[in-house]
Structure formats: C-alpha cells, structure tokens
Amino acid sequence: MNATPSSPLRVAIIGAGQVADKVHAAYYRTRDDLQMVAVCDSSEAQAQQFAGRYGIPLACTDVQAMLATARPDVVSVCSPNRFHYEHVMQALAAGCHVMCEKPPAMTVEEADTMRRAARHAGRVLAYDFHHRFALDALLLREQVQAGVLGEVYVTIARALRRCGVPGWGVFTSKTLSGGGPLIDIGIHMLDAAMYVLGFPAVRRVSAHSFQRIGNRKSSGQFGVWDPTTFSVEDAVFATIEFRNGGILRLDTSFALNIPQQSIMNVEFCGERAGATLFPAHVYQDEDGKLVTLCAREAADDNRHLRSMEHTST
Ligand SMILES: NC(=O)c1ccc[n+]([C@@H]2O[C@H](COP(=O)([O-])OP(=O)(O)OC[C@H]3O[C@@H](n4cnc5c(N)ncnc54)[C@H](O)[C@@H]3O)[C@@H](O)[C@H]2O)c1
CATH class of the missing domain: 3.40.50.720 (NAD(P)-binding Rossmann-like Domain)
Known part of the structure; x- marks a missing residue:
C-alpha cells in the first residue's frame, strides 16, 4: 500500500x-x-x-x-x-x-x-456520473432545495435515441455490460434526476423492457453492430415510486422510433413551478402564460471536466 x-x-x-x-x-x-x-x-x-x-x-x-x-x-x-x-x-x-x-x-x-x-x-x-456536475444540475438542486418548485411530485427522465446502438465496444453484450440502455445511458439521467431531487428514498420500482430493434437492425447513428449477438434490452420504461409520494418516470432506449435523434433530459414538475434540466430552466404558469423564473442560456458542456476535477481535488 x-x-x-x-x-x-x-x-x-x-x-x-x-x-x-x-x-x-x-x-x-x-x-x-x-x-x-x-x-x-x-x-x-x-x-x-x-x-x-x-x-x-x-x-x-x-x-x-x-x-x-x-x-x-x-x-x-x-x-x-x-x-x-x-x-x-x-x-x-x-x-x-x-x-x-x-x-x-x-x-x-x-x-x-x-x-x-x-x-x-x-x-x-x-x-x-458527470451530468450531476453540470452547472445546470447544481442550479436546479439549489432551486429544489430552496422550495422554488414546491413539492416535486413528478419527474420525467429520458435518455432516448433513434437508432443509436453503440457500434464500438461491448455495449450489446449482456455478459460484458450487464444490460443495455438502462445501465449505459438511462443511468446518467437517473443519477442527474436523483441528485437534483436530493436522493429521495425509494418505495417501489416497476418497469417494462423490450428487445425489438437492436436484434433486427444493424446500423445507426453510432455505427454498425451485429444483431445476432445483441443480447441486451433495447428499451426500458420504468416508474420509481418514492416514499414521499412522488414518482420518477425513466424512459431509456438505444433505438426507439421517435423523430428526435436523441433526448437526454429531465423534467421536474412541482406544485409551484416546473423545471427542465438541460439547459436549466425554471418556469411557472401565470394565467396561461409561461413565465421564466430563472434559466441558463445554454447547457453546461464542461460536465466531464468538472467530474474529473472534482475527483482529483
Ligand atoms: N461517463 C460516460 O459518459 C462514459 C462514456 C463512455 C463509456 N463509459 C464507460 O466506460 C467504460 C468503457 O467504455 P468505452 O466506451 O471506453 O469502451 P471501449 O470498448 O472503447 O474501451 C474499453 C477498453 O477496455 C479494454 N478491456 C476489455 N477487457 C479488459 C480487461 N479485462 N482488462 C483491461 N482492459 C480491458 C478493451 O480492450 C478496450 O480497449 C464502460 O464501463 C462504459 O460504460 C462512460
């Protein structure tokens, strides 16, 4: 030692x-x-x-x-x-x-x-888990802690790609990766959401997983893979129930037929206000109009750097 x-x-x-x-x-x-x-x-x-x-x-x-x-x-x-x-x-x-x-x-x-x-x-x-180090996550965590959103009772975390199965590495192997989008990309938005919420205690989790595209198609925005050895799920839709009565929806997929190429974001819905994580935006409804309470102009792209810095200091 x-x-x-x-x-x-x-x-x-x-x-x-x-x-x-x-x-x-x-x-x-x-x-x-x-x-x-x-x-x-x-x-x-x-x-x-x-x-x-x-x-x-x-x-x-x-x-x-x-x-x-x-x-x-x-x-x-x-x-x-x-x-x-x-x-x-x-x-x-x-x-x-x-x-x-x-x-x-x-x-x-x-x-x-x-x-x-x-x-x-x-x-x-x-x-x-670098997304929690984004300035956006830090700002929203402060806003949640200060009670600006009121009680956050619904959180919607999404890590979705349209045909974005990784074409490198071993991300499609259950034996070497342990799972697909849930353990690879969903985990990032789940971590960021839980960080902002202050890690509330979990009562119950229910989920549905699918393998409908990764084992049929063989190429997409992140390269080419072998559908015959695709042994992980390609989509998971989960609901996490918290002891405080709130829920977190987690939708994650390597390949889902959606119009967007990729969605990596979290929405926080509170009794008083709502928030979007990337870029951080806290808003409220006033007589049918959306009013911004605070916002960052662009999402912080230095998350990985901040994560490495945090560990090395
Ligand atoms: N934080 C993030 O955003 C992020 C991004 C990408 C990957 N990752 C994680 O990083 C890890 C690696 O992913 P990657 O994209 O760099 O994959 P990669 O396939 O590019 O690299 C993995 C490397 O590990 C080597 N390797 C395999 N088995 C080994 C062993 N037993 N001992 C030593 N080396 C071994 C491979 O030869 C390869 O060079 C995964 O756990 C992945 O989830 C995290």
Whole structure:
C-alpha cells in the first residue's frame, strides 16, 4: 500500500478505450501535479498505442503486475462494466484512490462491497456520473432545495435515441455490460434526476423492457453492430415510486422510433413551478402564460471536466 502519496501523483489507467482517451487521459495530461505512469488493457496493441499517444512509460496487459510495478496513487478504471468490480477491488487493495467509469458494477451487491472496501481502505472511490456536475444540475438542486418548485411530485427522465446502438465496444453484450440502455445511458439521467431531487428514498420500482430493434437492425447513428449477438434490452420504461409520494418516470432506449435523434433530459414538475434540466430552466404558469423564473442560456458542456476535477481535488 502506498502510505505516502508521491508528488506529482502517479496515475494508472485500466482499459485503454475511447472514454479513457477522450475523458481520463485528456484530463490528466492537463495537470502538472498528476503524472500518467502506466496503462493496462487486455489488448497489448491497444495498451501500447495508448501509451505511445500519451508518453506513458509502462504499457501492460496484467492489472496486478501493473499495480505492483508502477505503484500508482490513483487508478482510472475504464474497462467494460463486467470488470469494474474486479479492477476497483484490486486498485483499492493496492492502496490507490479510484476513479471508476459508470456504471459502478454489474450488481448492487458488488457496488456495495466496493463502497465498503473503499471506506475500509480510507481511499476515495468516485464514479464518472458527470451530468450531476453540470452547472445546470447544481442550479436546479439549489432551486429544489430552496422550495422554488414546491413539492416535486413528478419527474420525467429520458435518455432516448433513434437508432443509436453503440457500434464500438461491448455495449450489446449482456455478459460484458450487464444490460443495455438502462445501465449505459438511462443511468446518467437517473443519477442527474436523483441528485437534483436530493436522493429521495425509494418505495417501489416497476418497469417494462423490450428487445425489438437492436436484434433486427444493424446500423445507426453510432455505427454498425451485429444483431445476432445483441443480447441486451433495447428499451426500458420504468416508474420509481418514492416514499414521499412522488414518482420518477425513466424512459431509456438505444433505438426507439421517435423523430428526435436523441433526448437526454429531465423534467421536474412541482406544485409551484416546473423545471427542465438541460439547459436549466425554471418556469411557472401565470394565467396561461409561461413565465421564466430563472434559466441558463445554454447547457453546461464542461460536465466531464468538472467530474474529473472534482475527483482529483
Ligand atoms: N461517463 C460516460 O459518459 C462514459 C462514456 C463512455 C463509456 N463509459 C464507460 O466506460 C467504460 C468503457 O467504455 P468505452 O466506451 O471506453 O469502451 P471501449 O470498448 O472503447 O474501451 C474499453 C477498453 O477496455 C479494454 N478491456 C476489455 N477487457 C479488459 C480487461 N479485462 N482488462 C483491461 N482492459 C480491458 C478493451 O480492450 C478496450 O480497449 C464502460 O464501463 C462504459 O460504460 C462512460
């Protein structure tokens, strides 16, 4: 275990794919007080290519060997969902702080064990639920807490795409991802909605899931996939009932026949006012006219950066 953190902090990345590249390494390279010392991927070529791109001295395929050799202070876990549990637990056991990609794990039990292991090790375990770091989410959370909306009794979260099955990675594999749009994109709007609402206690959840398009079509706005191996749901429609009497509707799909290419947003309906998350807009009806109480002109696009910053400080 690294009892004394090094200066600059030593960072290792597990899973050298697109999110490791576009979000994690892209952020770490901007920090003078962080140094990327190792990258690990099950594909040696992928690890080496990534290391070459960022000037990382160690590229390897074995997580345990990487942790022992590079002795990082911080580990970014960017592997497919199936491996989050194993990689987070290994990194925590090696005394590292961990920034893990969403979803935390494949099951609630795994996520809970990870949470307890981090607490026991006295290390930070953070997840890249970046939408809650948008200034829009922060503003709406303040408005909800200040009672501007009154009691919010209906929340509608949507993460919907018209034919937007990911054409890369393992997002269509139940074994490696654990599920489809619910665990991949729905989870983002669910997290943002729950954050704004202040995480009310849940009484009951009911849901319907479908597999009607992902196993029939094979191409869309995010590339080409194999419909014969499409083993996840392609749509979920859920209702979460809270103990406070309110409900949250979550509609999520990789491929739904809707006119919009994509909808990633949340509506909050309170007794006094309503709000839309992206961009943040709080409004009220006055004699049939829509009146804005407060609004951001555009949605905050620096969410990923803020999420990485929050974890690294
Ligand atoms: N926060 C976000 O908005 C966001 C966006 C995209 C992806 N993600 C999450 O990031 C993770 C990776 O997604 P991605 O889009 O980068 O996928 P990707 O397929 O581009 O990258 C995954 C990488 O992990 C490697 N890998 C596979 N098995 C491994 C193992 N056992 N050990 C080490 N490396 C292994 C693969 O070779 C690949 O290079 C997923 O959990 C996904 O949900 C989050």
